[in-house]
Amino acid sequence: MATSAALDDQPGHVIDALELEVAAQMLAEDYQSESLVGRLISHYKILALIGRGGMGEVYLAQDTKLKRSVALKLLLAELTRDEDRVRRFEQEACAASALNHPNILTIYEIGQTDFAHFIATEYIDGITLRAALTPPPLHLANEAAISNKQMKIGEVLDMAVQIASALVAAHGAGIVHRDIKPENIMVRADALVKVLDFGLAKLTEEQSSAVNTEASTKRVFNTAQGVVLGTPRYMSPEQARGLPVNARTDIWSFGCVLYEMVAGCAPFEGATVSDQIAAVLEREPLPLVRYREEVPAELQRIISKALRKDKEERYQTIQDMAVDLRSLKQELEFEAKLERTTQPYSSGGRSLARSDSQRAVGTAAEITALTRAVETSRTGTSSAEYLVSEIKRHKRGAMIAFITLVISGISFGLYKLINANKPAAPSFETMKIAKLSFTGKATNAAISLDGRYVVHTVDEGGEQSLWIRQVATLSTVKIVPPAEVVYRGATFSPDGDYVYYVMFERNNLVTTLYQVPVLGGTPRRVIDGVDSVVTFSPDGKHLAFVRNYADWEETALIVANTDGTGEQKLATRKQPDSLKRGNAIGPAWSPDGKTIACVVRGFAGGSSDTVIEVEVEGGAEKSLTSQRWSNAGQVAWLGNGSGLIIAAAAEQSSGVSQLWYVSRQGGRVHRVTNDPNSYQGVSLTKDFSTLATVQSERISDVWVASMENSSRATQITSGSGKSAASWTSDGRIVYSSNAGGNDDVWMMNADGTDQKQLTTHPGADRHPSVCSGGRYVVFTYERAGSSNIWRMDLNGGNLKQLTNGRSERFPLCSPDGQWVIFQNGTNKGSASKVSIDG
CATH class of the missing domain: 1.10.510.10 (Transferase(Phosphotransferase) domain 1)
Known part of the structure; x- marks a missing residue:
């Protein structure tokens, strides 16, 4: 018809x-x-x-x-x-x-x-x-x-x-x-x-x-x-x-x-x-x-x-x-892609199977995901127009006629991974995923030991707030109102009555641990100087966390009473090594109460992370595994103490964090998930039947707009995440992309056609920048926990390493093309320079 x-x-x-x-x-x-x-x-x-x-x-x-x-x-x-x-x-x-x-x-x-x-x-x-x-x-x-x-x-x-x-x-x-x-x-x-x-x-x-x-x-x-x-x-x-x-x-x-x-x-x-x-x-x-x-x-x-x-x-x-x-459409498409692409590993190389009944579950608190592309705002100004207006206000580095706009977003989804069979030892062969959030703004999630509640932060409009979600009914309660603060993470007390969260004000970098009733109330200040998510002893009488001491010279594992008294150092690391801390990162107290697991960053032969176990009585240390990761985050014990789950990125990878299982006996490591997106944080119920984590997807594309008419911005790419675009002298664009499954440097025409991969390193090639004259491209090469500045010809040939430190990123060429300026993380993030010839 x-x-x-x-x-x-x-x-x-x-x-x-x-x-x-x-x-x-x-x-x-x-x-x-x-x-x-x-x-x-x-x-x-x-x-x-x-x-x-x-x-x-x-x-x-x-x-x-x-x-x-x-x-x-x-x-x-x-x-x-x-x-x-x-x-x-x-x-x-x-x-x-x-x-x-x-x-x-x-x-x-x-x-x-x-x-x-x-x-x-x-x-x-x-x-x-x-x-x-x-x-x-x-x-x-x-x-x-x-x-x-x-x-x-x-x-x-x-x-x-x-x-x-x-x-x-x-x-x-x-x-x-x-x-x-x-x-x-x-x-x-x-x-x-x-x-x-x-x-x-x-x-x-x-x-x-x-x-x-x-x-x-x-x-x-x-x-x-x-x-x-x-x-x-x-x-x-x-x-x-x-x-x-x-x-x-x-x-x-x-x-x-x-x-x-x-x-x-x-x-x-x-x-x-x-x-x-x-x-x-x-x-x-x-x-x-x-x-x-x-x-x-x-x-x-x-x-x-x-x-x-x-x-x-x-x-x-x-x-x-x-x-x-x-946002809902994108989230469901994202979940469908996850179902198609996630093929987790378990012992014996068998893949993890998903339940046919798996489907998305939203809540009444959800608002929107971060943008996949440039969208018109409620005031009628597009993101592209806003970015161009900002570029016009800050003209340093702006192109004469056109500028490439890269709109990047991290779309976070809160998940619970359920092992329906509840085995004595995890096989991860049958799991189903239930999505608990559609906002794209849920971070720092943790589940209570009884599995009744999930706590997480919401970041919106430059303010963060703390929310409790009841898993059975999917109802939500805001327990700490929005404020200009940054949350490190949150943990439930073992009895499930309180949430302990770590945060700092944006104008004051002192991190503080607070306690608040699980369904809301007046927060109580507990301890200052808490730089990680906290963990509790099984009897609920003590807590542990990582503290970073002045001038970044030492990090320490601290044990204290739950009211903040009786602090004592249990383990320390001197720079350049450190005990890992930060957002959704922290130690984990073992179920038997005898040890605490921590992630340690070491720099012997290049920076890498591993997991150690520290005895509560005496502070003796031992490695849990010989496995090394380029970036490891939160660890969580299984309730029977047979091993733990960790969110970490493998060495020689593009930095995408997956979930791993580490056996306590022998330190054997098995990869639980295997998909193109990252996992942040991990927590488990006491019977380790349910796991809560935050999954992030990098969604970004390249747009081109005239400096004179930003409203006519044109999207020239779609698909896998793009970043760090730079113009060549003949009007082509060099950029970083994970289209090939790894972060590499690519080049394309100004209309998005003729996309060519220039690098094939096993690690991650990022932050490309074309030098004046158009002969060279400089970029960051990350591998085995280290990042250095490299140079290559515009066609991808004649590769040359320019620096040899541990943490060197974001290169830019000087106007005369003779020098490369970069951020030197080894020297506390200061700017350094190196000759274009190395």
Whole structure:
């Protein structure tokens, strides 16, 4: 079936007296619209009737001038005596023609002949969303690919993001549609969505500048209060009452459509128009899980928020709703990718299997993931425009004509990994993953020993807060309000009554341990100078942590009473070696209470991390394993003490942290996860059946924008994370990418074509910078725990190591190309330089 517009021929449409009169006249006169087939209206030849409704009829026509198919919407002569109807007809064309968006029907022309008023639009070869939600008749079986009564969640979100994008454009131009429903949404065979029929659209008082420039030519039709226009089952409460409406009425209607796409039925049903309006005003829709068990809770939250009867409690802008939908779509795609790509290892080389029932689980606290690409902000300024404006304010290093913009984001997802079989020793052969967060902002997670709660921080708008999530119900409680602080991490007390968290104020780098009741209360200061996540003795009487002493000269493992008294050093390390500390990093007290496991960074033969065990009585140390990692983080004991789990990045890797199991007997190491994303922190329940961790995905692409017109930024890459782009003298771009599974230096044309890999080191090649003159590229080469500055020719040849320290990064060439300036981490992060010749 091919159609181009959806008309109000469905049950429940509000039919006015004029429509009844016209209908009677059409029946009485045996009106035959098909008689128009073959006639010429202006320069459009009528080919076939597509559909009809209260506003007129839609025909497939041929544009005889441009030789293209169009949809021709006619307001027939019988209807033109009603001035309001003519005004609405013209208004539809004016409203829609003010918009230029791929998800909005394109208006070609509005005109009038002696025979009829008409609107010529693009012809959409597809079906309405209504048809897609209805099983097709047998003769349309070939369209079954886009006709499915109960859509997959991924399909729902894909369409929803497109519809929301169309409404963002319309509302941005000051246009409210006021009749969003499945009949006014079309789906092409390639799944492109089009929003159409702006016949009830209203131009709001605050129009965008794009609309204001044509304000004198527009006919603005404001519906009088008390006049009800729209389709009852999709009307907002204020619209059903005949009250003035704004953009939030479209948000309500869109929520109704989303609900129906998921559930297969409208949220507000009724046998008559009055019943439907009563349902809109008085009843709440059933939870979506009543229709489909697999519905993510985050999708339920989004739809429920859109369907708040009080418009002040609804989404205030469609942009906010669009961001949430896009974030959920990305998170589900991310999880699907995780399912496809994660092939963890276990003993004997067997891969970890996932449960077929694995699915995403969201919560009511979720907001949005970090951006995959440049998105328009609520103030109308894109991220690209903002970055360019910042570059213009800080012109050092800015290019003369163009600049490459790299938008990087780390999208964090909070997970619990469940070993359903609870074996005496971990096999990791059968696990399922339940996602607990969709915000992209959850970090520093820990699970209580009984598995009832997960604590984590949320970073939003430059402020961090602490949240408790009840695992069984997925409800959340904010236990420490947002503030300009940085959290190191949090731990539950063994009895589960308190959360102990470490944080510091942004203007004061002194880290402090606090205690707060698990469901919120007044935090109590415990100890200053705590530089790691804390761990508790099994009896709950003592805690341990790592402290960094003045001038970075010594780190120590400290044991103290839980009230902060009785501190004593149990183990120390002098620089350059150290006991690891930082965000989501800390020691772990063994279940038998006899030892504490710590991560140690050593510099013998290059920096690397390993795990040691320190006896609580006496402080004797021993290595738990001979395994070395380039970067290791939090460790967590299994409840029976047979081994521990650690989040760490392998040596000779690109720094992506995975989960590893270390056996206490013999120090054998097995990799638990194996995917392209990183894991931060790890904690286990007492029976080690459940593990909580934070998974991060690096999402970044390269954009190019003119310095004179930042609004026209163009994305030239997609896919694996890109970073550190630099122009060559002939207009190509050198950048770092993990497209090959490892961080390497690549080069491409300014339009993103002809991407070539320049380096193939087993470690990570990062921070490339092209020297003036265009002969050399300098970059950071990281391997075996060390990072040095290297140089190569622009074609990737003639590699040369320029420095030999332990921690040298971020190279830049001097303007004359004779020197390379870099950050020297060995010398406390100061700037150093080396000759381009080494």
